[in-house]
Amino acid sequence: MGEVSADLVTLDLLREARETVRSSPLGVINTPTIPWCQTTLPLNINCDIIIKLENMQRTGSFKIRGVANQFAKRQKDGHFVTMSAGNYGKSFAYASKHFGSKGKVVMPETAPVSRSVLIQSFGLEVERVPTSCLMNVVNRCVQEDNMTFLHSYDDLDLIAGHASLGMELLEVMPMPDVVVVCCGGGGLLAGVASAVKLSGCDETKIYGVEPEGACTMYKSYIEKKPVGMDTKSIASGLAPPFAGTLPFELCQRYVEGIVLVSDQEIQKAVSILYASGLVVEPSGSAAVAAILNNKIPDLEGKNIVCIISGGNIGKDELSNIPD
The missing domain is CATH 3.40.50.1100 (Rossmann fold)
Known part of the structure; x- marks a missing residue:
């Protein structure tokens, strides 16, 4: 950002x-x-x-609070990417499904697999990577796939x-x-x-x-x-x-x-x-x-x-x- x-x-x-x-x-x-x-x-x-x-x-x-305000300030039918260990990703996926937007969640490999499965159930793509690579993958999605980055805390x-x-x-x-x-x-x-x-x-x-x-x-x-x-x-x-x-x-x-x-x-x-x-x-x-x-x-x-x-x-x- x-x-x-x-x-x-x-x-x-x-x-x-x-x-x-x-x-x-x-x-x-x-x-x-x-x-x-x-x-x-x-x-x-x-x-x-x-x-x-x-x-x-x-x-x-609590993550849905910030997500609600983020999505209210952005074009709802966009193509978004974020990084999350689970809770933000779940709220992000919930909002994406509600508003009909496309999205991808980049997750650390250490996050429970059950959370990846849950996020995917909302129709979003999940990519699991080493924690040190999270921002590299997000930047690739922004540059190569023209996705909009929604930060999960900053x-x-x-x-x-x-x-x-x-x-x-x-x-x-x-x-x-x-x-x-x-x-x-x-x-x-x-x-x-x-x-x-x-x-x-x-x-x-x-x-x-x-x-x-x-x-x-x-x-x-x-x-x-x-x-x-x-x-x-x-x-x-x-x-x-x-x-x-x-x-x-x-x-x-x-x-x-x-x-x-x-x-x-x-x-x-x-x-x-x-x-x-x-x-x-x-x-x-x-x-x-x-x-x-x-x-x-x-x-x-x-x-x-x-x-x-x-x-x-x-x-x-x-x-x-x-x-």
Whole structure:
């Protein structure tokens, strides 16, 4: 994508995107929130936490929010290409089928095969390649096949669409002390953080959570520029090969910091959530893992929002999660 400044992300832009998402023919849901204390999830901190259940969202994750705004801003009958480990690809495929557009999803070889099959069921082509080759294949499709690239996390319209989640949070908890959000390329984290901060929550501390083996945003903070790495994690949806440029700029402005969780901690969170009646994929469990393992500082006595970002996990994946 071309360079887009974070200065373009204004409250008016986010409000407009929220109305677009809310009225989208794709049927985006204002997902429910539940108090942590009304679940059987363990907690060793005295605080009030509400959980935002994006695992109950249309297509099973928050990604449909950004996709709804992206497609609203583009010619619907185009020929699009994207890269995704699964959740964005599923929402992209769902929208493509709805609007009758053609599309292709370039997926990392590490993504579950079941997700490729699901995307293909919507009538889209899938090409699986090594993670390091994702952008090379996308560029080939753009140059040789005249396809339009829709970025799965580094896109202004996408981030503005994801910000609708942040605005919904504030309707339930108008002045949270802490918001905990998973982070892959940074699109969701940037959108939620922008919505919260631009809505006047100056004192709210927002934390992103990344897997230790896919910590591109964490490393970007250290190097003060977006960086890439050879990512590897059970949370494939949080393991793109590089941090987004626009998400990085927005996160630098609005996000307190990035914390890391191990694959083992993520797996344990999936298991604990499942035992509590919540079906959540590894990527969607990262924020919960951070709270369960005391990775977020200074939560005692605070009002906290924790986002469960997706529930697209197959029986085969669940069976491989240790108890």
